[in-house]
Amino acid sequence: MPKPDREALLAEFKDRVATAKEHRFADRMELARAEYLQALAFAEEHFGAYSTQVDTVCLELALFYSSTKEAGPELAMLERRVRIRKAEAGIPQIVDALQDLAECHGQQERPEVAEGTYQEALELCDETIEAHLPPLRMTLLYFGIFLNDRERYDDAIAIFERGLAVCKLDKDPPTFTAARTAMHLGEALLQVKRHEEARVLIEAAAPVISHRGQTPSTAFGKILYYLGNYHQREDRFAEAERAYDLAVLQTHNARNVSFRNLAYIQQAAASNDLKLNKPLRAENRLKQSVRFLLKSQEEHHPDVLSVKQDLVNIYIPAKQYAKAEVILEEMAAATEHPDFNDERAKERYLNNLGFVQVHLEEFPKAEANLRRALLSAGEDHGCYVIKNLGLMYQKMGYVDEAIREYRKALPLFEEHFSKDHPVAEFIRGALAELEGQAS
Amino acid sequence: MPSTLSEISTLLDSAGIRHRLKDDVIRTGFSTDLYTDEDGDHGVNILLRLDEDGELLRVQAPMAYRLPKDASPETQAAVLRTINQLNWESKILQAEMDFEDGEIRFSADFPIEDGKPTEQQVTRLVRLIPSLIDLAHLPLRDAMEKAIPMPTEAEISRRFDAFLRARA
Numbered sequence: 001m002p003k004p005d006r007e008a009l010l011a012e013f014k015d016r017v018a019t020a021k022e023h024r025f026a027d028r029m030e031l032a033r034a035e036y037l038q039a040l041a042f043a044e045e046h047f048g049a050y051s052t053q054v055d056t057v058c059l060e061l062a063l064f065y066s067s068t069k070e071a072g073p074e075l076a077m078l079e080r081r082v083r084i085r086k087a088e089a090g091i092p093q094i095v096d097a098l099q100d101l102a103e104c105h106g107q108q109e110r111p112e113v114a115e116g117t118y119q120e121a122l123e124l125c126d127e128t129i130e131a132h133l134p135p136l137r138m139t140l141l142y143f144g145i146f147l148n149d150r151e152r153y154d155d156a157i158a159i160f161e162r163g164l165a166v167c168k169l170d171k172d173p174p175t176f177t178a179a180r181t182a183m184h185l186g187e188a189l190l191q192v193k194r195h196e197e198a199r200v201l202i203e204a205a206a207p208v209i210s211h212r213g214q215t216p217s218t219a220f221g222k223i224l225y226y227l228g229n230y231h232q233r234e235d236r237f238a239e240a241e242r243a244y245d246l247a248v249l250q251t252h253n254a255r256n257v258s259f260r261n262l263a264y265i266q267q268a269a270a271s272n273d274l275k276l277n278k279p280l281r282a283e284n285r286l287k288q289s290v291r292f293l294l295k296s297q298e299e300h301h302p303d304v305l306s307v308k309q310d311l312v313n314i315y316i317p318a319k320q321y322a323k324a325e326v327i328l329e330e331m332a333a334a335t336e337h338p339d340f341n342d343e344r345a346k347e348r349y350l351n352n353l354g355f356v357q358v359h360l361e362e363f364p365k366a367e368a369n370l371r372r373a374l375l376s377a378g379e380d381h382g383c384y385v386i387k388n389l390g391l392m393y394q395k396m397g398y399v400d401e402a403i404r405e406y407r408k409a410l411p412l413f414e415e416h417f418s419k420d421h422p423v424a425e426f427i428r429g430a431l432a433e434l435e436g437q438a439s
Numbered sequence: 440m441p442s443t444l445s446e447i448s449t450l451l452d453s454a455g456i457r458h459r460l461k462d463d464v465i466r467t468g469f470s471t472d473l474y475t476d477e478d479g480d481h482g483v484n485i486l487l488r489l490d491e492d493g494e495l496l497r498v499q500a501p502m503a504y505r506l507p508k509d510a511s512p513e514t515q516a517a518v519l520r521t522i523n524q525l526n527w528e529s530k531i532l533q534a535e536m537d538f539e540d541g542e543i544r545f546s547a548d549f550p551i552e553d554g555k556p557t558e559q560q561v562t563r564l565v566r567l568i569p570s571l572i573d574l575a576h577l578p579l580r581d582a583m584e585k586a587i588p589m590p591t592e593a594e595i596s597r598r599f600d601a602f603l604r605a606r607a
Contacts, residue, residue, distance in 0.1 A: 164603065164606075167603065168603060168604065173596075173600045173603070175596040175599055175600055178599070178600075178603055179599055182603075204598075204599055204602040204603075205599065207590070207595045207598070207599070208595055208596065208599050211592055211595055212528050212574055213528075213592060242577070245473050245576070245577055246577070248472045248473060249472065249473065249573065249574065249577075252472050252573075253570075280479040281475065281479060284475070284479065284480060284481045285481075288470075288472075288481065
């Protein structure tokens with residue numbers, strides 16, 4: 001029987017790998033496993049144990065094992081790939097394989113081994129050899145991200161700075177890699193409170209990474225969110241708005257959308273909108289934030305309740321009591337969940353609900369909710385709730401009952417807050433008016 | 440045989456896109472992340488209509504923005520450059536401006552001719568609008584509010600490379 005020619009063998013090998021990939025992407029994992037293992041055996045038999053074909057299948061299998069969470073086999077494949085490249089390939093290829101291996105060690109929580117592997121890759125590179133520059137700058141980028149993830153920001157800064165210096169060595173500047181490096185360097189600088197240096201870097205790199213031709217990323221969304229927070233703290237609200245908007249685009253268009261991150265960004269942006277005197281925009285952002293959070297959290301989760309509270313904080317000062325009532329009723333209902341155990345929060349929601357119902361003149365509902373709030377009262381003995389009961393009776397025209405509740409609330413405010421607390425002042429004013437009517 | 444709006448409506452139904460067919464127009468809408476309409480709501484209204492005796496499907500987000508009549512020449516130039524750049528970077532959708540009233544709209548025309556559009560074709564056209572309008576929002580805002588035109592990708596790269604070179 002004639003020996004099959006190399007072209008035919010290569011075609012069959014490619015076909016096997018393509019079939020395996022097809023199964024993997026269609027989530028037919030056992031079929032994919034069988035095809036990959038057959039492709040590996042085929043490559044070993046026909047091309048040799050150290051061939052580029054075996055190298056190819058090793059990487060594919062590593063990706064497969066990563067998705068099936070088989071840590072040991074994933075590592076074995078990546079180690080074998082390093083051995084193949086050390087035996088057969090040049091420095092850039094070895095560095096590339098070492099970088100994949102280091103990333104795997106990092107993800108599998110072996111940080112010391114990961115760091116050693118990154119260092120080994122870096123030591124192989126010579127900055128004076130042009131061919132070494134691409135793998136060197138990628139290794140520096142991923143090593144820096146690894147250090148950032150472990151909160152070793154000072155070490156990360158040194159690595160990213162070296163990465164940017166290496167980017168400058170190339171005749172054709174690797175703009176996107178340099179921009180990615182600058183973004184992550186900016187993140188590290190923000191963490192060590194070198195805010196202005198971080199701002200300059202992130203703002204320079206943001207147009208590159210956020211251009212339509214580039215794949216958006218959750219990581220950049222997070223960095224832009226941090227930048228927005230910095231601007232907001234510094235009262236640069238227009239700059240903060242832009243950073244948050246870019247953060248939203250990066251996060252929402254990323255391959256794996258993190259709705260929780262998106263919700264946090266929208267909540268922070270809403271707070272910024274209020275400072276820009278854009279309450280409607282803030283309201284819309286907060287509503288979106290609630291929707292995003294509810295994709296992964298339940299109604300009684302503190303994050304959901306926090307965003308809803310922000311919405312209430314817009315509605316009540318704007319006297320939009322009907323809108324506030326809807327949200328507060330949801331919040332009060334959420335406190336009935338068996339896992340909810342924050343009595344102070346429960347008191348606050350019911351008290352706010354009662355307060356808005358007083359203004360909506362839904363007195364029976366208001367009284368019921370204020371009485372329920374008192375059952376959860378804390379150290380201040382529910383002084384806000386008692387004040388609201390006074391307010392309710394006052395609005396209903398029940399002078400004696402109003403005076404009784406205000407008189408109960410006033411000393412509690414004086415004791416737990418201060419004599420000149422604004423609510424204490426309000427109560428004194430109300431008492432003066434009511435006592436005038438009573439006499 | 441040309442397509443009818445009822446057939447397009449059936450395709451939208453099948454794709455789960457809520458809409459209303461009335462007076463020879465299909466109206467639908469999507470929420471947006473950044474873009475806000477005239478009322479400040481995060482959403483975009485989309486119209487679908489058939490032209491040329493049912494041989495051309497037009498999908499439009501009319502009045503997405505309006506450039507004020509008294510906009511400075513710098514602002515007008517910035518807006519036009521931005522619209523040009525958006526179109527340059529876009530495969531299917533187009534941004535268009537009517538100089539008469541300053542209307543800026545997003546649209547896609549799909550020649551049906553003697554065929555029938557598929558559900559995937561129609562949903563891609565419709566869903567592209569909220570996606571592009573969000574991407575276009577910051578550049579258009581810069582152009583309309585600050586007379587800053589949207590840079591080309593090459594300009595962005597050159598600026599960043601110059602920044603890196605100047606950085607100690």
